[in-house]
Amino acid sequence: MVEEREKSGRAVKSLKIGGKEGKMMLEAVLFDMDGVLIDSEPWHLEANRELCAELGFKLRMEEYANFIGKSSSEKWTYFKTKYDLGPTVPELVERENRKNIQMIPDNGEGLIKGVLPLLQTLQERGVGCGVASSSPLAYIEAVLEKYKLYPFFQAVVSGENMAKGKPAPDIFLHTAKLLGAHPEHCVVIEDSEHGVQAAKAGRMKCIGFKNKNSGEQDLSPADLIVDSLEAISFHSLESLLYC
Template identity: 45%
Template sequence: MLEAFIFDMDGVIIDSEPLHFEVDLDTMKYYGAEITQKELEKYVGMTNPEMWGLIKQDYSLSHSVEDILRYQLESKIKALRAAPMEPIQGIKNFIEEMKQLKIPVGIASSSPPEFIKEVLLKFGIAEEFRCVVSGEEVAKGKPAPDVYLKAAELLGAEPGRCLVLEDSAHGIAAAKAAGMKCIGYINANSGNQDLSRADLIVSRIQDIPCTRAYEHIYGLSLI
């Protein structure tokens, strides 16, 4: 039985990866280093502290990770508030479908709690989710399973009875490591992501099969 549906956020609920890439490129320049978007793509799905820890080491940045994170977060929230963005097409209808079926939904995102809150307030959907978990609130971020296991715990669901929507290789790896079924959403703005480990891959939210097909595809019934 399907007990819960868990959403990633960036690239799934909000098409925010272009914003992230732009701010991250600017952040690197601000701290006196250069990086390409293609090089940044391998970090998609990771938490910011983990990402910048690796970048600081690889690019020999002199400033602390804490300083970099502070500048990056302030820049991203400012950019988000100024951007005329809407939820990814089909997401609101899909969340409503889950509500009609009385299937609890949650968010398990690698973004910091402050950024998640800003996105949900911007779209007016904060009340739709029974739980919201940031990868920065658990021991290890994606591709470790911690954030998804925590979301399942808060939703009162068995991990093996949860279904996840993800757009990144790290995110899918995290969902699978948690023992969950996972839908891979192809978002061109998320870069060249390997979604091959997903149980199903779609290019539009509207292409996620109707609920009657869940048992056949995922082995999860609704009753």
């Protein structure tokens, strides 16, 4: 049973997972958030452009793209060093976080097509679901509240408190642990190169989602690549475990 609460994330409800011994059961599906649950990369880019302008430099797209899927701390550590910025890294992360939260649409726009039917199917089937995002926890929670997605997730984890961020597998392994799921019985859905690498490093099956707003991402290590979440069925998720 999952009832753990901690800084790196939280289990939202209790869940018991298990299947018949000897059969490969789908125990959990782990979702990245930005670019997978919500099409947030455009407003993230705008928030970063605004903040960089306030700090006195112009954001270069090729540099920004390198940090898609990674934590804000890693990104601002890089920019602070390169541009000799005055604020501390935590202060920079907080300023970006405030801008991102302010930019969440009030009308519910931005939810990735196919997300709700997929989450509803997994809920009906009793499959554990977790959010494993590199974003700060306050922002993750704001998004899940705004889009009313909390009821679908039993674990919510932020990479900001992980010892190693994506492409290290720590965040996915921790989320699986919160759900009581074995890594080999988990499927990760990711839109970034670093996220796919993290899932595979954690011995999990991975679906790469080609989101045009996530930039040029090498998703080739994924076990399955899709252009739409509508292409993902319960059967296709289960089938990945036997690949």
